[in-house]
Amino acid sequence: MPANALVSSCTSASVIIGPALAGFLATAVSPAWILGLDAVSFAVLAVQVGRLGNVAGTTATAAPIGSGRSAAGLNLLRGQPELLGILALTWFFNFLYGPVEVALPLHVTEDLHSGANLLGLYWTLFGVGAVLGALSAGALRRFPLRPVTLGIVAGWGLTLVPFGLGVPAGVSLVCFALGGVVYGPFTALSFTLFQDRTPAALLTTVLAVRSAALLTAAPVGTALGGPLTAAMGPRTVLAVSGIATIALAVAGAAARVRGRRPPAPRPV
Known part of the structure; x- marks a missing residue:
């Protein structure tokens, strides 16, 4: 958890x-x-990563993952309802975040009649909040991770709802900063849940499957956000994204309760 929180904090700081x-x-x-x-900055990063090639070659002593281990990792994922549930929750959480990427800039320009400075301020305050939230992820380890993760999903949705109420820019800035605080620990917590529930021998394979699946979530949500924003307006899309995210948390909590119920006895 502390290592995952550190990586998440660095990402949020950017x-x-x-x-x-x-x-x-x-x-x-x-x-x-x-x-x-x-x-140009990406090109500089590519050069720097290329210079690390020899170092990576000397340290990568483990054998590549064979098809047998890959199949075992996929079978483990399919046979673990809890892992599939975490993956589904994370996928839909990222998916519902996608429209925010489209709607927020248009909300700034169309609804608030402002420009790049205000948009940059939104994301900066979100980033500050996310860093603070990610740094607190280690303290959250004392609590059950699944309920905390569901609470984060619901909390992020709640911070988006005021956008649909036409609140002033100052209020929505505070909400977005609070959203960053709430969102900050999510990556570290969801990653830790996967690590804790996966055998070490299959961890690389299972995490690779997780990453491949999650790569599709935000782009699909962003693509959907374009026509939704054109049809409904950016303010409404932000609020609908928040309400749908709250519904996702409720559905996740209901699924968790159903999963913990003992099976009904069969009639004799």
């Missing part, structure tokens, strides 16, 4: 710096130049 820097640069240069600078 959300603070990136949007804040973009908002500052947008006042001085064209957005096209900012996108070009972003592309």
Whole structure:
């Protein structure tokens, strides 16, 4: 848990710096130049990763995962309702987050009649909250992880609902910052749940399947967010995303309660 929380905190910290820097640069240069600078930064990262190739080659002594272990990992995932439930919850959570990526910028420009500075402030405050939340993930280990994870999902949804009520920008900024605090521990907690419930020999395979499945969630949600925002408006999409996320948490809690019930006795 502490290691997962540290990785999650580093990721959230990047959300603070990136949007804040973009908002500052947008006042001085064209957005096209900012996108070009972003592309150059990826090229620099690619070069740096390439320089690590020899180091990776000397440390990777484990044998590659064969088809037998891959099949065993997939069978384990299919045979573990709890793991499948965690994966489904995480997938739909990321999926319902996707429309926020589309609706929030349009909410800033169309509903609030503002620009890049305010949008950067939204994401910066979210990032600050997410860092604080991720750093608190270690303390949450004292509590049952499944209920805490469901509470995080419901809490994130609640912070989006005020957007649909037409609250002032200052109120929605506070809500988005609180959303970051709530969202921050989720990645570390969900990852830890998978690690705790997977045999060490199959952990790499199971986590690879998890990552492959989750890669589709946010892009699909973002693609759906485009037509939804055009049809319903950004403010409504943000609120609907929040309400749907709360419903997801309720469904997850109901599934957990059903799973803990003892089977009904068969009639003689």
